[in-house]
Amino acid sequence: MPELPATSGTPFLETRALHKFYGGVHALRGVSLTINSGGSYHLLGENGCGKSTLIKIISGAQPASSGQLLIRGQDMTGLDPIAALDAGIETVYQDLSLLPNLSVAENIGLSQQLVESSGRLFRRISPAQIDDVARRALSEVNLPTDPEFLARQIQTLPIAIRQLVAIARAIASKAGLVIMDEPTTSLTRREVRNLISVIRRLQESGTAVLFVTHKLDEAREIGGTGLVMRDGELVQQCDVTQASNAEIGLWMTGRELEQGRYRHSPVTPPAPLMQIQGLGLKDAYRDIDLTIGAGEILGVTGLADSGRNDLAKSLAGLAPPDRGKVVLEDRPLDPSEPASVISAGIAYVPEDRLTEGLFLEKSISANVTMSVLDRLRNSLGLLNRRKARELTQKTLDELRIVAAGTEAPVQSLSGGNQQRVLIGRWLATGPRVLILHGPTVGVDVGSKDTIFRIIQAQAENGTGIILISDDLPELLQNCDRIAVMRDGAVSRIFTAEGLEEETLYNEIAGSGGKTAREG
Amino acid sequence: MTATRTVQTDDTTKPGRLAQLWLWSARHPAVFPAAMIVITCAVIGVVNPDFLHIANLFDILRASAIRGLLALGVFVVLAAGGLDVSFTAIAAFVMYSLTLIVVNFLPGAGIVPILACAALAGGVLGAVNGLLVNALRAPALIVTIGTQYALRGALLSFVGTALFMNIPGSMSAFGQMPLATVTTARGLTVTLPAYVLLTVIAALATSWMLNYTLIGRAVFAVGGKPEIAARLGFRVAHVRVFVFAYAGMLAGIAGVLHVSANRLANPFDLAGTELPVIAAVVLGGARITGGSGTVLGTMLGVILITLVSSVLILLGIPSSWQTAILGGFIILAGLFFARIDRMILK
Numbered sequence: 001m002p003e004l005p006a007t008s009g010t011p012f013l014e015t016r017a018l019h020k021f022y023g024g025v026h027a028l029r030g031v032s033l034t035i036n037s038g039g040s041y042h043l044l045g046e047n048g049c050g051k052s053t054l055i056k057i058i059s060g061a062q063p064a065s066s067g068q069l070l071i072r073g074q075d076m077t078g079l080d081p082i083a084a085l086d087a088g089i090e091t092v093y094q095d096l097s098l099l100p101n102l103s104v105a106e107n108i109g110l111s112q113q114l115v116e117s118s119g120r121l122f123r124r125i126s127p128a129q130i131d132d133v134a135r136r137a138l139s140e141v142n143l144p145t146d147p148e149f150l151a152r153q154i155q156t157l158p159i160a161i162r163q164l165v166a167i168a169r170a171i172a173s174k175a176g177l178v179i180m181d182e183p184t185t186s187l188t189r190r191e192v193r194n195l196i197s198v199i200r201r202l203q204e205s206g207t208a209v210l211f212v213t214h215k216l217d218e219a220r221e222i223g224g225t226g227l228v229m230r231d232g233e234l235v236q237q238c239d240v241t242q243a244s245n246a247e248i249g250l251w252m253t254g255r256e257l258e259q260g261r262y263r264h265s266p267v268t269p270p271a272p273l274m275q276i277q278g279l280g281l282k283d284a285y286r287d288i289d290l291t292i293g294a295g296e297i298l299g300v301t302g303l304a305d306s307g308r309n310d311l312a313k314s315l316a317g318l319a320p321p322d323r324g325k326v327v328l329e330d331r332p333l334d335p336s337e338p339a340s341v342i343s344a345g346i347a348y349v350p351e352d353r354l355t356e357g358l359f360l361e362k363s364i365s366a367n368v369t370m371s372v373l374d375r376l377r378n379s380l381g382l383l384n385r386r387k388a389r390e391l392t393q394k395t396l397d398e399l400r401i402v403a404a405g406t407e408a409p410v411q412s413l414s415g416g417n418q419q420r421v422l423i424g425r426w427l428a429t430g431p432r433v434l435i436l437h438g439p440t441v442g443v444d445v446g447s448k449d450t451i452f453r454i455i456q457a458q459a460e461n462g463t464g465i466i467l468i469s470d471d472l473p474e475l476l477q478n479c480d481r482i483a484v485m486r487d488g489a490v491s492r493i494f495t496a497e498g499l500e501e502e503t504l505y506n507e508i509a510g511s512g513g514k515t516a517r518e519g
Numbered sequence: 520m521t522a523t524r525t526v527q528t529d530d531t532t533k534p535g536r537l538a539q540l541w542l543w544s545a546r547h548p549a550v551f552p553a554a555m556i557v558i559t560c561a562v563i564g565v566v567n568p569d570f571l572h573i574a575n576l577f578d579i580l581r582a583s584a585i586r587g588l589l590a591l592g593v594f595v596v597l598a599a600g601g602l603d604v605s606f607t608a609i610a611a612f613v614m615y616s617l618t619l620i621v622v623n624f625l626p627g628a629g630i631v632p633i634l635a636c637a638a639l640a641g642g643v644l645g646a647v648n649g650l651l652v653n654a655l656r657a658p659a660l661i662v663t664i665g666t667q668y669a670l671r672g673a674l675l676s677f678v679g680t681a682l683f684m685n686i687p688g689s690m691s692a693f694g695q696m697p698l699a700t701v702t703t704a705r706g707l708t709v710t711l712p713a714y715v716l717l718t719v720i721a722a723l724a725t726s727w728m729l730n731y732t733l734i735g736r737a738v739f740a741v742g743g744k745p746e747i748a749a750r751l752g753f754r755v756a757h758v759r760v761f762v763f764a765y766a767g768m769l770a771g772i773a774g775v776l777h778v779s780a781n782r783l784a785n786p787f788d789l790a791g792t793e794l795p796v797i798a799a800v801v802l803g804g805a806r807i808t809g810g811s812g813t814v815l816g817t818m819l820g821v822i823l824i825t826l827v828s829s830v831l832i833l834l835g836i837p838s839s840w841q842t843a844i845l846g847g848f849i850i851l852a853g854l855f856f857a858r859i860d861r862m863i864l865k
Contacts, residue, residue, distance in 0.1 A: 061750050082752040097750050101743035101810035102736070110736060114752050121734040121757060156542060156863040 009037040011073070012176050012208050013058065013089070018067035020053050020232075027053045029232040030067070035177060035208050040199065040224030042240050043212045045252050046444040048402065048414030050232040051212050052094075055179055058210075059091040060084030072176070082119045085111060088176030092183050094212075096166040100155035105134035107154055108169045115173075137172035138165075140201075142194055160186040167195065171202060178202060181212040185441070196222055214444050216245055228252055253446040261477050261497070262456045271295075273464040274333075274346075274433050276315075278324035284310035285488040288324065292433060292464040297455065299475040299496065300468045302485030302508055309351075311485070312437045312468045316348030317341035328432065342371065347426035351438040351468075357422045360411040364403055365392040367410050367421050372428045395424035400450050416447025423454060433464045440474060452478055470508075472501050484508055541862040548804020548812060551855050552819035555802070555848055559826055567834055573701050574709040575830060581711060583825040585780070587718040587818060588773035589796045590803075591725050592645075592766030594817040597800060598729070599762040600742035600809030601652065601659035606770040606796070607789040608670035609644045613637050614774030616678050618784040621687045630693040630779075634717075637771035644670065645767015649760035659763075667793075674786050682785035686778055694779030714776050721769060726814035738762060742810030798845070799824045802852045823848065 013035040020028035028050045035041055043051050056062040057069065060079040069077045071087045079087065091097075098107050109130030117123040135145040141164045143149070154162055163186050170178045184192050199209055199222060213219055219226065219240045226243060228236040228251040236251040271294045279288040285307030292298050302308040313319040315326070317338040326333040334340040341348070350357045358367055369376055369388045376391065378384040392406040399420040403413055410421055419439065426434065436455065440448045455478060459465055469475055475482050479496040484507045492507050534542060544550055563570045589606055596603040617637055621628050644666075651662045696713040703709060729735035740748040741758045749755045778784045803820030805812025824845065831841050 080752070081750060085752065093750070095747075097747045099740050099743045099747060099751075101739060106736060110733075110740075111751060113733060117733060119752055119754060121732075121737050121754065121761075123733045124731055125733050125736060127731070151546070152542070153545070153863075156545070 009039060009206070009208075011035070012037045012071065014068075014070040014073075015054075015058070016068040016070070018054070018057060018064045018069070020050075020057065020062070021065045022053075027232055028057070028064070031229075031232075031234050033227060033234055033237075035210060037176065037208055038203050038206045039208050040203060040222050041208070041210045042219040042222075042224060042226045043210060043229065044214075044216075044219070044226055044248060045229035046414075046416065046446040048417065049229045049252070049444075051229055052181070053232075054229070055091065055181060055210075055212060058084070058177075059089055059179060061091075080119075082115055085115050085173075086118075088174070089179065090170035090173065090175040090177070091179040092163075092166045092170045092181060094181040094185075096162055098154045098162055098166055098169075101153055103151050103153060104138070104157075104165055105131050105150040107165060108134040108137050108172050111169065112173055133172050134168075137168035140171055140198055141168045143168065160188070160191065163187060164191065164195075167198070171198065171207075174205070175207055177208045177210060179210045179212075182214065183211070184213075184215065184218060192218065216240070216248060230254060249445050252444070253449075255446075262452050273329060275327045276324070277327065279311070279314065279321045279326065280323035281310055281314055281319060281321045284314075284319070285485070286323075287489055290483060290490065290493075292466060294462045294464055295459050296481070297459050297465040297467055297479045299479035299482035300466060300485065301470055301472070301475055301482060301504070304470075306485040306508075307488040308468055308485045309437075312348070312351075312435060312466075315341070315346065315435055315466070316350070317346075318348075342429065345430075345432035346435065347371075347429055347431035347433070348435045349423055349426055349437060349439060351441065358410050358418060361409055363407045363409055364396070364401070364413075364421055365389060365406040368392045368395050368425045368428060371425055391428060395421075395428060399424050399427075399454060414447075416443045416450075419443055419447065419451065420454075423451065427454075427458065431463060433466065434458055435466045435468065437468045438471075439467070439469070440471060448474070472504055476501060476504070538862070541859055545859050545863050547816075548856065548859075549816035549819050551804055551852060552802050552816060552823045555851070556819060556823050556826060559823070563831075563834060569704070570830075570834065572703060574703045574707070577699070577701065577709045577711040579822060579825050579830055580715050581780075582829045583818075583821050584712075584715045584718045585773045585776050586792075586796055586799065586825065587821045588721055588769045588776065589792075590799045590817050590821045591718075591721055591814065592769035593796055594800045594803070594805055594812055594814070595725065595729070595738060596659070596762045596766045597805050597807070597809060598742045598812055599738045599758055600745060601759065601762060602797075602807070603645075603648065603659065603663045603763060603766050604793045604797075605648060605663040605667040605670060606645075606766055607791070607793050608667040608674075609641050609767050610770040610774035610777065611786060611789045612644065612670045612674045612678075612774075613640045613771040614778045614788075615674060615784050615786040616640075617775065618683075618686055618690070618778050619679065621690075622683070622685065626687060628687060628689060630689040633687070633690060634772055634775055637775040638768045639771070641771020641774070642764045642768035645770070646760050646764040648767065649763035652759055652763070653756045659759075671790060678786065680786055682783055682787075684783045686782055686784055690775065690779040691782050694776075694782060712780065714779065717772065717776065721772070722814050722818055729814065734758070734761060739810055744810075795824055795828065796821075798849055802848060804852075804856060806856065 011034050016032050018028050018031045031054055045051050057064045060081045060083055063078045068075060076083065076087060112133055113125050113130065131150055134150055138145050143161065143164055154165065163183065167183060184195065187195065202209060211219065223241050226238045226240040226248065227234060228248060230252055272291050273294040274292045276288050276290040280286040288311060290298065300308050300311065310319055314321045314335055317335050317340060320336045326335060328344055333344050365388055369391055373383065376384050376387045389406050396403060396406065401417050401420045403417065410418055413421065439451055443451065455465060467475065467479060476496055476499060482494045482496050482504065483490050484492050494504065589610065592606055593603055617633065617640065621633060648663055648666055652659050655662065693714060694712065697710045698713045698715060699711045701709050729738060737753045737758045740753050741755050745755050777788065799820040800817050801807060802823055803812060803816030805817065827845050828841050
């Protein structure tokens with residue numbers, strides 16, 4: 001690995017005893033850190049530990065409650081987004097913060113125009129300059145620079161490309177510090193490698209990079225300083241290439257985490273619970289034969305276009321298959337709508353919890369009890385509030401959800417806790433088969449650990465579990481068997497015990513690398 | 520190393536032929552009202568060849584001028600993610616009050632200062648909408664329903680209820696000033712009034728503002744995702760006040776045009792004409808959810824509405840039919856634009 005510029009450059013940004021309160025919540029408790037020009041830093045910590053808050057303060061999105069922020073030695077405490085951009089701080093937010101209805105070029109180039117006018121809006125813009133800035137930035141991240149692509153609306157692009165556009169925007173101006181909040185969640189390995197080389201070039205020109213990440217492997221590949229946060233405090237600074245996963249996990253959570261396989265009692269013989277027979281959906285998947293035993297965890301993986309997502313939706317009643325059948329405990333399943341699937345005893349926890357799963361502004365209680373309201377009736381047929389509260393409290397306790405109470409809105413929770421609320425809702429239905437789609441996407445290691453333990457406990461109770469994921473360690477740690485889908489069909493089923501990650505990866509990618517799915 | 524989901528960059532940045540067509544339509548929503556106008560004209564032309572006469576074009580343009588101004592305002596508010604239904608009340612308030620003031624105190628005032636005053640007064644009333652939306656953090660639709668009633672009530676309670684026809688000379692002259700004249704086969708003289716130019720200028724100015732100024736792009740940014748626009752440094756509150764003030768300004772001008780063209784000032788006029796204007800904007804391809812649409816589309820939407828609702832009268836088509844035809848077009852627009860979204864959105 002080439003030598004990275006050490007973190008011995010001149011300080012670019014310094015924070016001194018930053019505190020942040022949200023109402024009664026003390027989100028940051030005196031964070032002091034220094035970021036040197038040309039250095040790379042990895043902000044590590046569980047969801048809800050204050051990482052996002054720290055980034056929002058540094059990028060000017062929110063003011064700190066107290067403390068100081070220095071940029072190049074100058075006190076810039078309380079800066080707004082435009083002042084932050086002007087001072088050379090660029091941020092790639094986790095939600096990418098792209099304007100969906102504006103063009104690629106505008107998303108990249110408008111910020112600069114806004115900074116030049118100091119935020120005043122009654123100014124002419126220069127489309128030629130916007131296009132110029134966009135072309136330069138796009139070529140840095142190997143995206144097309146033709147006029148047609150420049151004019152494409154962001155909302156018409158797939159998520160991986162949006163992520164690259166967001167990164168292009170951040171590096172469009174010569175920034176002193178680029179903050180990237182989980183920049184690789186939707187990228188392929190090739191794109192990640194490309195991103196890493198972009199980052200190296202940035203560092204060579206003196207730009208500091210601050211990553212927020214859950215992916216320790218990538219952090220090590222980039223190298224630099226790990227900044228570990230827990231409960232709003234900076235608890236540890238380390239060299240990421242030297243610290244082990246176990247050490248970092250311990251700093252982040254304050255407790256030891258499982259590193260190997262999570263083991264539930266072996267299923268022998270697996271009593272067949274659900275059988276998928278010759279299931280097919282035009283242009284999505286075909287000839288799917290799978291059996292899930294009681295208490296078994298079956299992994300399903302494959303590339304994004306392998307058909308795994310459509311299969312998941314079909315089993316949830318969201319995309320009725322046009323061939324084959326599903327038999328659950330000897331009864332044929334009617335997969336034509338979610339209601340019939342749910343009443344048959346299948347619970348589906350979707351991948352995108354924000355848009356497909358949770359009612360963010362509603363309370364935890366409302367979210368958890370939503371699918372079991374009929375069991376919470378009193379003699380008049382009205383909702384028994386006490387029962388609802390008890391059920392919610394039980395879910396909070398069992399799933400170790402950290403919340404201000406059963407009536408707190410779900411959007412006040414961290415990502416890991418939100419995910420647990422969603423899982424809790426479906427566990428409340430007492431499902432026979434639990435389908436989890438990417439249960440730990442954007443979830444930190446501590447929450448992952450908790451979620452895995454919940455999954456294992458469910459399997460112990462005899463629930464059949466289908467875990468659809470592209471996180472290979474997650475599959476290897478949890479599953480009994482792993483089915484790999486390619487081009488719409490199951491290409492192979494592995495026994496997970498003793499399986500090498502590389503073997504699994506090669507099967508997913510296929511020998512030819514890129515998948516062809518024409519016609 | 521974790522494998523991540525894969526998207527083939529090369530395929531998705533180079534859309535196929537059909538996908539390109541949809542993408543093009545999404546960027547040029549004016550194709551929809553344009554196509555509807557062509558079809559409607561062709562059908563009418565077959566039934567009644569007399570229709571395809573320049574005189575009818577003049578009629579359509581004249582009848583579209585006021586609705587066009589109002590629609591531009593609605594479109595700008597809609598592009599920023601709001602919805603304004605108070606514009607007719609603003610137009611009525613400004614036209615009646617201003618005409619009254621001019622008649623009683625400044626009978627010799629020229630049309631230019633009158634228009635300027637109307638623009639200013641409308642702009643101020645519109646800005647109040649924007650300030651209320653910001654201060655109350657309430658949906659624009661609710662706020663403007665409130666201001667619509669409040670303004671109309673204030674107009675009828677405090678300003679007056681009587682219509683009067685002795686409008687100022689400069690306004691009456693402006694309403695009759697011809698731009699072009701044609702004579703039909705039956706010997707009727709049809710005039711294209713000069714005030715149509717006002718709408719054309721407003722459309723060109725609005726289009727320039729939306730596409731070549733920061734505030735214009737900010738309007739779309741806020742209409743796309745306000746919280747992200749704010750994070751990127753767009754001052755969302757300023758943009759909101761601006762769009763409502765802009766709509767109010769156009770409504771004020773439209774009010775004066777209305778009096779000038781009809782040569783009477785009736786405080787009960789314009790009430791209840793909100794929906795056809797909003798329908799025109801939607802026919803032109805602006806999504807009701809904000810952040811989209813074009814000035815050209817909006818203008819063609821207005822012409823389509825005028826074509827169906829007023830010109831068909833001249834051809835003797837019953838008004839119940841017109842309503843049904845209009846409803847059909849609007850549903851078709853809904854289908855078309857929803858289809859585009861389904862085809863292009865990832």
